[in-house]
Amino acid sequence: MAADVRLAGPVHPLHAFLLAAPVPLFLGGFLSDLAYGSTPEPQWSNFAAWLIAGAMVFTGFALLWASIALPRSRAGGGRARAGVVFLLLLALFALGLVDSFVHARDAYAIMPAAPILSAIVTALAGAAAWLGFAGLRAGETK
Amino acid sequence: MKRLLLTAATISLLAGCNHDGGSDPNQYGGDPSLPAQQRALVPSMKIADPTPWGDHHPVVPAGYSITAIATGFGIARQTLVLPNGDILVAEGRGGGESALRPKDFIAGFIKAKGTSQAKSGNRLTLLRDSDGDGVYEGRSVFADHLNAPYGLALAGGQLYVANQDALVRFAYAPGQTKASGPPVTVTQLPAYINHHWTKSLAASPDGRFLYVGIGSNSNITERGMAAELDRAQIWQVDAATGAHRPFATGIRNPTALAIQPGTGQLWAVANERDELGPDLVPDYLTSVREGGFYGWPYSYWGQNVDSRAQPQDPAKVASAIRPDYGLGSHVAALGLAFSSPVMGARFAEGVFVGEHGSWNRSRPSGYKVVFVPFRGGRPAGPPVDVVTGFHDPSGATFGRPVGVTVDPRGALIVADDLSNTIWRMAPTRR
Numbered sequence: 001m002a003a004d005v006r007l008a009g010p011v012h013p014l015h016a017f018l019l020a021a022p023v024p025l026f027l028g029g030f031l032s033d034l035a036y037g038s039t040p041e042p043q044w045s046n047f048a049a050w051l052i053a054g055a056m057v058f059t060g061f062a063l064l065w066a067s068i069a070l071p072r073s074r075a076g077g078g079r080a081r082a083g084v085v086f087l088l089l090l091a092l093f094a095l096g097l098v099d100s101f102v103h104a105r106d107a108y109a110i111m112p113a114a115p116i117l118s119a120i121v122t123a124l125a126g127a128a129a130w131l132g133f134a135g136l137r138a139g140e141t142k
Numbered sequence: 143m144k145r146l147l148l149t150a151a152t153i154s155l156l157a158g159c160n161h162d163g164g165s166d167p168n169q170y171g172g173d174p175s176l177p178a179q180q181r182a183l184v185p186s187m188k189i190a191d192p193t194p195w196g197d198h199h200p201v202v203p204a205g206y207s208i209t210a211i212a213t214g215f216g217i218a219r220q221t222l223v224l225p226n227g228d229i230l231v232a233e234g235r236g237g238g239e240s241a242l243r244p245k246d247f248i249a250g251f252i253k254a255k256g257t258s259q260a261k262s263g264n265r266l267t268l269l270r271d272s273d274g275d276g277v278y279e280g281r282s283v284f285a286d287h288l289n290a291p292y293g294l295a296l297a298g299g300q301l302y303v304a305n306q307d308a309l310v311r312f313a314y315a316p317g318q319t320k321a322s323g324p325p326v327t328v329t330q331l332p333a334y335i336n337h338h339w340t341k342s343l344a345a346s347p348d349g350r351f352l353y354v355g356i357g358s359n360s361n362i363t364e365r366g367m368a369a370e371l372d373r374a375q376i377w378q379v380d381a382a383t384g385a386h387r388p389f390a391t392g393i394r395n396p397t398a399l400a401i402q403p404g405t406g407q408l409w410a411v412a413n414e415r416d417e418l419g420p421d422l423v424p425d426y427l428t429s430v431r432e433g434g435f436y437g438w439p440y441s442y443w444g445q446n447v448d449s450r451a452q453p454q455d456p457a458k459v460a461s462a463i464r465p466d467y468g469l470g471s472h473v474a475a476l477g478l479a480f481s482s483p484v485m486g487a488r489f490a491e492g493v494f495v496g497e498h499g500s501w502n503r504s505r506p507s508g509y510k511v512v513f514v515p516f517r518g519g520r521p522a523g524p525p526v527d528v529v530t531g532f533h534d535p536s537g538a539t540f541g542r543p544v545g546v547t548v549d550p551r552g553a554l555i556v557a558d559d560l561s562n563t564i565w566r567m568a569p570t571r572r
Contacts, residue, residue, distance in 0.1 A: 040452045042366050046242050053244045101183040104245035106364040106417055107450040109181055 011133065018062040019132045022092070022125040025055035029099075030118035037115055045110055048118065049103040055125070056096050062128070063089040081131060088128040096121050166470070166507070169424040170524045174468035176443060180419030186504045190256035190539035192560055198540050200556075200565060201531035205486065208529065208567040211271075211278040215562040216263020219340070220398075220477070220545035221555050222294035222301075226316050228270050229278070229547075229555060231564060233263030236290030236306035236339030242365070253501055256539070258560050264288045266303065268319055269564065274551065276568060285312060285321040293343025293399070295352065298381065304341035304354055307333035309379060328352070329384040332372040335359045338413075340476075344399035345381075347406050352379040353389060353430075355396030355410060362415050362450045363439045374438045376410065376430060390430045392462060394438040398478035398545070400493070402429075405519055411475035411495055412465070414442060416502040424468035425475045427495060427514060427521065437462035467521040472500035473508030477546035477557070481513070484552040486569045492516040494528060494554055496543035509533035511543050511556055529556060529567060541565075 029051040036044035066086040073082040099117040102110055167175040202208045216233040223229055235258075241247045265288060270280030285303070293304035301314040303325065310325035331341055331354060338357025345352050358374040359365055376396050378389040395413040402409055408430045414423035415438070423442040435458060437444065439451035444464035447454065469475050477496025481489045492515040497508035511529035514521050532541045541558035549555055553568040 040367070042364050045364075049243045049245065098183065100244070104184075104243065104249075105181065105450075106361045108452040109362075109417065109450045 015062075015065055016133070018058050018065055019129045021058035022055040022062065022096075023122070023129050025051050025058070026096070026118060026122040026125045029055065029103075030115060030122045033110075033115035033118050037111060040108075042107055045103065045107075045114070048114065049100070052096065052100055052103055052118065052121075055121075056093070056100060059089065059093050059096055059125070062132075063093050066132075081134070085128055085132045088124055088131065092121055092124040092128055095124065166505070167421050169421065169468045169470045171467055171521070172464075174424045174443070175421075176424075176446060177419065177421050179422060179448075181417070182419075185417050185502055186420055187252065187501055188504050188506055188537070189252055189501055190499060190506075190509075190533070190542065190560070191537045192256065192258075193538040193540055195540045195561055195563075198534075199531065200529050200541065200567075202529055202567050203488070203527075205570055206567050207570050208565055209276065210563045211276070211566045212267075212269050212281060213561065213563045215260070215267065215564075216265065217258050217260050217559050218544070218557040218562050218564060219292050219559055220294055220342075221547045221557050221564065222296060223547050223549045223555060224296060224314075224316075227274070227549070227551060228268050228319075229549075229564065230284060230294055230301075231267045231269065231557065232291040232294055232303070232545075233265055233267060234288065234290035234292070234306075235262040236292070237336050238339075239335045239337050256501065257542075258562055260562055262290060264290060266291060266294075266321075270319070276553070276566060278564075280319070282319045284319065285325065288325075290339060292340045293354065295343045295345040297345035297352075298349030300349070300381070302328070302343060302345060302352055302381075304331070304343040306336055306339040306341060307331055309341070309343070309352065309354055309384075327384075328381065329379055329386055331377075332356055335365065335369055337365070338373075338395045340395075340397055342397055342399045342410075344401050344408060347401060350381055352381055353377065353399050353408055354379060354386075355393070355399050357395035357397070357413075358438060361417065362448060363452075370439070376408075389432055390434045390436065392434075392436040392438045392440075392458070393430075396430075397474075397476045398496075399430075400478045400480055402519065403480055403482070407519075409478065409480075409493070411469070411478045412436070413474055413476075414471070415439075415448065416472070418448070420503040420505070421471050424471050425473050426465035427467040427469055427475070427478070427493065428465035431463060434463045435461050436465060443468075467514060469495060469497070469512075469514075469525065470507050472503045474498035474500060475508075476544045477511070479546045479548045479554075481548055482550065484550060485548065485554065488526075489513050489528070492521075494546045494548065495525070496546040496556060498542045498544060498559075499533060499539070506533060506537075509539065509542065511546055511554070528554070529565070532558070532560075 032048035268284040269278040290306035342355035499509035512525040542560040545557040
């Protein structure tokens with residue numbers, strides 16, 4: 001399945017799903033962090049912790065996909081783009097992990113790091129998805 | 143594989159941020175040194191590695207010997223020595239909190255590895271040594287179908303038992319080996335979530351009042367302030383009516399209570415908050431002031447603010463009392479008993495404290511019974527190791543002390559909730 005993926009080749013629905021899923025999840029985490037910052041209600045930080053944990057699962061698989069696809073991508077512009085996507089996902093995974101650990105702290109100990117990290121990972125997830133899709137076109141999977 | 147390596151590298155990097163100094167600061171007594179707060183990404187964790195005692199034995203001072211008088215409990219927690227010398231053992235495991243965060247699943251799984259896997263007994267077992275030779279040949283179930291019983295007290299012919307959800311009593315006649323009927327409820331106790339489920343107990347010398355220690359529902363309010371209603375307090379309960387009022391507040395987890403002989407003063411040991419570093423916050427021993435506020439969650443050791451609790455309350459912080467005596471950080475003091483001259487000249491005046499042992503620290507602390515010497519009714523001098531050898535440097539942990547009780551016939555009774563053993567330390571006969 002993975003072998004069918006080439007940059008500038010057709011987008012596989014699963015690949016599309018893996019690239020896109022972290023965006024709303026990290027965004028939800030960020031919004032929950034903002035809500036916790038403006039209320040003393042710790043349930044918001046619980047929501048954020050779970051949303052980020054979910055985002056990390058998809059980020060992990062997206063990174064795995066990218067690491068398999070990268071050496072198989074066509075040399076030239078396609079490979080460069082695939083390399084950037086891979087690096088973005090790698091950074092996303094590392095920072096997302098830090099964000100997860102920050103969210104494991106108790107009560108207000110997650111502040112102020114949590115919303116800052118969540119904003120960064122939301123932006124990174126958006127960038128990775130944007131670039132990832134930009135190098136693909138819709139079509140049949142062979 | 144890359145991903146795995148990266149994860150492993152990141153975790154070790156993060157763990158490396160934990161600064162555990164090479165030596166432990168002096169945190170004993172009235173003025174413990176309090177280092178700056180640390181917030182590591184991953185809290186330092188060193189979980190006890192349960193290991194059967196085998197050829198090992200607890201270590202006691204010269205002139206004393208220690209024996210296991212009974213084992214095989216449904217988790218032995220606190221003990222009570224009855225006037226005829228019988229020993230009651232409270233057995234159980236409480237707490238009903240659900241995991242709210244990914245962390246709770248992971249930390250819960252890891253911490254459970256350091257505790258007993260035995261099934262909760264939910265009963266009181268009576269041990270009897272008829273001929274006074276230190277061998278407890280008699281054993282019977284005194285009362286069954288309790289709900290995680292913990293604190294025990296005898297006053298005015300009534301045996302009081304602090305279950306995790308209610309204070310109950312049995313009529314007790316000397317020599318009884320079995321309760322004559324089901325218990326009577328004195329009052330319900332706060333039991334929602336029950337993060338810290340152990341309800342400690344002491345009775346006033348005249349038997350009019352009972353004091354119940356109720357732990358907080360979280361480490362530091364991470365379940366919200368609503369969950370902390372009536373928590374982190376010591377209640378005074380009227381034995382006759384069951385009416386209660388908060389006697390002292392802001393005590394994060396008052397795990398054992400005792401009345402000082404002679405003065406009638408209430409004392410407590412308490413477990414302080416975690417995840418501020420290996421040397422914060424010292425657990426403590428304190429006389430309990432009526433109406434006093436001891437800081438939790440807003441501050442610790444007086445006015446040291448803990449900003450993790452929001453919204454903060456500067457007025458409460460200003461009113462917070464400094465406890466009398468620091469026992470060291472993360473030692474997990476769970477047992478408290480006043481000594482008497484029957485324990486020998488060295489231990490004639492003071493308290494024994496059972497220390498269950500740390501998790502939130504790479505260099506373990508606690509895992510022993512210590513003696514805090516008193517002079518003129520107040521703590522005087524550093525704690526002295528009394529029973530050690532529960533833990534060896536490799537991490538192997540054979541036992542974890544909980545309740546300590548002084549038998550007026552001349553012995554220290556120690557409940558061990560890992561090997562589920564009742565230990566008896568006594569001066570060696572000459």
